[in-house]
Amino acid sequence: FLFPSPHGPYNLPPGPPALPIVTNFLLLRRSPLHLESVLRTFFAKYGPIITLHIGPSPTVFIADRSIAHKALVQNGAVFADRPLFLSIDKIADSASLHNITSAPYGSTWRLLRRNLAAEILHPSRVRAYSQARRWVLGNLVRRLLCRGWEECVVVEHFQSAMFSLLVLMCFGDKLNEKEIMEIQQVQQEMLVNLQRFVLLNFWPKLMKILLRSRWKAYLHLKAKQQKVLMPFIKAREKAKHERAKEEEHVVSYVDTLLDLQLTHENRKLKDEEMVNLCSEFLNAGTDTTATTLQWIMANLVKYPEIQHKLYEEIKGVMKESQQHGSKVEEEVKEEDLEKLPYLKAVVLEGLRRHPPGHFVLPHAVKEDTMLENYFIPKNGTVNILAAEMGWDPEVWEDPMAFKPERFVGGGGEAEAMAFDITGSKEIKMMPFGVGRRMCPAAGLAMLHLEYFVANLVWRFEWKAVEGVEVDLSEKMEFTIVMNNPLKPHIRPRF
Numbered sequence: 342f343l344f345p346s347p348h349g350p351y352n353l354p355p356g357p358p359a360l361p362i363v364t365n366f367l368l369l370r371r372s373p374l375h376l377e378s379v380l381r382t383f384f385a386k387y388g389p390i391i392t393l394h395i396g397p398s399p400t401v402f403i404a405d406r407s408i409a410h411k412a413l414v415q416n417g418a419v420f421a422d423r424p425l426f427l428s429i430d431k432i433a434d435s436a437s438l439h440n441i442t443s444a445p446y447g448s449t450w451r452l453l454r455r456n457l458a459a460e461i462l463h464p465s466r467v468r469a470y471s472q473a474r475r476w477v478l479g480n481l482v483r484r485l486l487c488r489g490w491e492e493c494v495v496v497e498h499f500q501s502a503m504f505s506l507l508v509l510m511c512f513g514d515k516l517n518e519k520e521i522m523e524i525q526q527v528q529q530e531m532l533v534n535l536q537r538f539v540l541l542n543f544w545p546k547l548m549k550i551l552l553r554s555r556w557k558a559y560l561h562l563k564a565k566q567q568k569v570l571m572p573f574i575k576a577r578e579k580a581k582h583e584r585a586k587e588e589e590h591v592v593s594y595v596d597t598l599l600d601l602q603l604t605h606e607n608r609k610l611k612d613e614e615m616v617n618l619c620s621e622f623l624n625a626g627t628d629t630t631a632t633t634l635q636w637i638m639a640n641l642v643k644y645p646e647i648q649h650k651l652y653e654e655i656k657g658v659m660k661e662s663q664q665h666g667s668k669v670e671e672e673v674k675e676e677d678l679e680k681l682p683y684l685k686a687v688v689l690e691g692l693r694r695h696p697p698g699h700f701v702l703p704h705a706v707k708e709d710t711m712l713e714n715y716f717i718p719k720n721g722t723v724n725i726l727a728a729e730m731g732w733d734p735e736v737w738e739d740p741m742a743f744k745p746e747r748f749v750g751g752g753g754e755a756e757a758m759a760f761d762i763t764g765s766k767e768i769k770m771m772p773f774g775v776g777r778r779m780c781p782a783a784g785l786a787m788l789h790l791e792y793f794v795a796n797l798v799w800r801f802e803w804k805a806v807e808g809v810e811v812d813l814s815e816k817m818e819f820t821i822v823m824n825n826p827l828k829p830h831i832r833p834r835f
């Protein structure tokens with residue numbers, strides 16, 4: 342009554358009463374997994390859409406499939422922006438361009454995203470990298486064979502495999518192990534510190550003074566990253582004319598960035614902008630895919646009957662393609678994947694039960710808007726609990742169980758193949774997000790997962806160490822990972 346709402350008669354979604362600064366500090370100090378459990382208690386009390394006062398503008402959290410669909414799909418353009426704090430580069434160099442993930446919804450984002458989608462992620466371009474996938478698989482199999490029957494932490498091998506695959510797609514040339522390691526180290530250092538650095542963005546001017554040494558550390562790491570990545574970009578630029586003479590050459594992400602013209606500013610990308618975009622490409626697809634691969638293999642170890650059923654399916658297809666009397670085919674080829682609906686069901690179930698991010702990246706609204714009769718002010722942040730959507734008991738019976746059969750269901754084998762992961766009609770799960778900001782590489786990620794799961798099961802039998810239960814508890818790193826990493830026995834099948 343004394344302080345009329347600035348939003349007129351409309352209310353923000355409900356939530357706990359808060360003193361903004363105090364709540365900010367209390368919540369930001371918690372781990373995201375803890376935040377998730379706090380949020381669940383708020384959802385139980387206030388309903389599936391709530392407001393918390395984190396940061397300078399209200400933050401809305403959504404845990405309901407149909408509300409998420411209304412926001413991200415039906416009202417996609419309004420909810421497609423990103424909050425400013427997501428772009429760490431804002432504090433360091435305001436002239437520096439965003440990457441795709443953090444760019445505001447607008448022409449630069451459209452240009453960068455279209456470049457990635459059309460020039461690298463288009464199925465014809467993805468096919469051109471099948472040699473690279475075969476090479477990386479060969480290296481991974483060799484490393485696992487070296488371990489013999491000894492138990493080993495497989496996720497480290499998965500991470501190296503996914504990283505080297507993306508390095509190849511990014512820089513085009515096969516780099517040697519030392520070079521890949523050098524890039525991986527600097528990228529890892531950036532990731533490990535990301536959460537510390539993002540805090541700098543909440544109140545940049547204040548934080549530059551309060552967290553001076555952290556800000557310096559950020560600038561130091563940025564310079565180091567530039568020093569490591571730039572020589573590979575320059576090498577690609579130098580060899581551009583030579584490549585143009587070759588009849589068939591595979592286009593790398595760097596090649597497309599070198600050609601890109603920022604139409605509004607009528608200029609090419611600057612060095613630090615290229616480094617930013619390469620860094621995003623390498624990071625976005627490594628841990629997400631490696632951690633999902635680990636979760637899937639962990640479930641195949643825990644439930645040997647699922648692994649056996651999958652192996653039998655692969656064996657059937659491999660027998661068909663094997664020439665009479667010839668020796669066993671070592672590789673499940675990419676063309677074979679579409680004949681393997683149970684494989685697809687296993688991968689989808691892995692993504693549903695263990696999405697690598699429990700939240701999609703934060704969205705922001707471009708203008709004042711209404712959602713479910715609640716007011717969401719311009720620039721308000723909107724977070725979607727993606728994992729909750731895939732665990733909704735209204736859609737998924739016994740949602741916390743790992744049951745690939747649910748994707749085969751009454752619709753038969755075609756059901757898994759036809760499952761719509763984009764959620765455009767209805768959201769049933771959303772490991773890649775939905776709507777305009779949906780992961781542009783969902784197709785590539787599915788291909789990587791299917792190809793590596795199929796080949797790892799075809800080449801090896803995966804078993805738990807006797808007396809050791811596979812522990813499916815989670816912890817938060819850059820993605821949600823296994824609290825106790827998978828350490829199986831792996832026995833070559835031939």
Ligand code: HEM
Nearest residue numbers: 441442625626629630701702772773774778779780782786
């Ligand atoms: C299992 C693997 C992956 C999963 C589960 C995944 C998931 C996601 C999710 C949840 C988002 C945010 C969607 C939103 O904000 O609404 C996203 C965005 C993005 N992902 Fe992925 N991703 C995967 C692999 C990849 C790969 C391999 C790449 C690139 C090579 C990639 C590139 C991106 C980019 C550039 C964005 C930002 C899109 C934008 O803001 O417009 N992702 N991804």
